Amino acid sequence: MAAQASVAGLLEVFDVTPAGANRFSGVTGPVGTDGRTVAKGTQALGQAIVAAAKRFPDKTIRSAHAVFTKPVEVDSTVELSVQVVHEGRSTATAVVSVAQDARLCATVTVLADIPGGEVIAHHALRPDVETPADAHPAAAAMTGHELRLVDVVDVNNPDEVGPPELYAWLRCDPIPERDDLAKALVCYFTGQLGISTTMRPHRGVGTAQAHATLTTALMSTAVSFHEAVEWDGWLLYGHESTAAAQGMSYVRGQVHTEDGDLLASFAQEGLIRPMRSADTAIEMPARL
Numbered sequence: 001m002a003a004q005a006s007v008a009g010l011l012e013v014f015d016v017t018p019a020g021a022n023r024f025s026g027v028t029g030p031v032g033t034d035g036r037t038v039a040k041g042t043q044a045l046g047q048a049i050v051a052a053a054k055r056f057p058d059k060t061i062r063s064a065h066a067v068f069t070k071p072v073e074v075d076s077t078v079e080l081s082v083q084v085v086h087e088g089r090s091t092a093t094a095v096v097s098v099a100q101d102a103r104l105c106a107t108v109t110v111l112a113d114i115p116g117g118e119v120i121a122h123h124a125l126r127p128d129v130e131t132p133a134d135a136h137p138a139a140a141a142m143t144g145h146e147l148r149l150v151d152v153v154d155v156n157n158p159d160e161v162g163p164p165e166l167y168a169w170l171r172c173d174p175i176p177e178r179d180d181l182a183k184a185l186v187c188y189f190t191g192q193l194g195i196s197t198t199m200r201p202h203r204g205v206g207t208a209q210a211h212a213t214l215t216t217a218l219m220s221t222a223v224s225f226h227e228a229v230e231w232d233g234w235l236l237y238g239h240e241s242t243a244a245a246q247g248m249s250y251v252r253g254q255v256h257t258e259d260g261d262l263l264a265s266f267a268q269e270g271l272i273r274p275m276r277s278a279d280t281a282i283e284m285p286a287r288l
Helices: 007-014 041-055 179-191 194-202 208-212 277-281
Strands: 023-027 060-068 077-087 091-100 103-113 145-149 165-172 214-225 234-245 248-257 262-274
Touching: 007 023, 007 041, 007 179, 023 041, 041 060, 041 077, 041 091, 041 103, 041 179, 041 214, 060 179, 165 194, 179 214, 179 234, 179 248, 179 262, 194 214, 194 234, 194 248, 194 262
Parallel strands: none
Antiparallel strands: 023 077, 060 103, 060 214, 077 091, 091 103, 145 165, 165 234, 214 262, 234 248, 248 262
């Protein structure tokens, strides 16, 4: 049965539970009101981050690189297996496999460590873009989620032509206090606008039908955390598509706080293919 998604419910999905030595289990959430029957790849990434954090409780997650191979069906469960590659005094590495009904859906390589003192420090400045108050509200994806787009009213409008970059302000309620859940939540929304960023220069009058016949999928995401993931209010997600060729897109981005702290950087690879005629019967929100 369709249900209204929420940030609070998403945090419960992220919080996988131990199911044996180096094993965890989790739920995938209900079918959404948009009819989508598969979970976003970044949901599995968030669950893998939490599983690794629970496996290495004395360390903090510094980066995670996920490759998505099969879709995760919602209204079901997933199993996560943590293969420890290295576990030392200061660093640890693991490969987390996310499976459903014996199907491998994603692998996530995670680096964890015990943060050291500041030897040198610098970070990219927050882009000088519109404030959340001046940005354009987007349709709410879930309860507790507020998204505002900079210089764009509707990312799905084929007439919204521009350079291959998108900036968006995001506000979530609740904001988790646990470091692993906060990182999972930041990761989840890195997958929301990547393909839209790639498509932005290729929009224009007469292209709506062409875009409706494309199918897209997020194939990989890599996220690095630079600071303790703590914030109040809004986060600014900046996306830049540096390449689209041979049926793939590449997007890189950064996540800043309102105060200008750089919390994370990310990179994504997306699959872009002509849609099969059999797929056009699927409702648009459920296949994007």
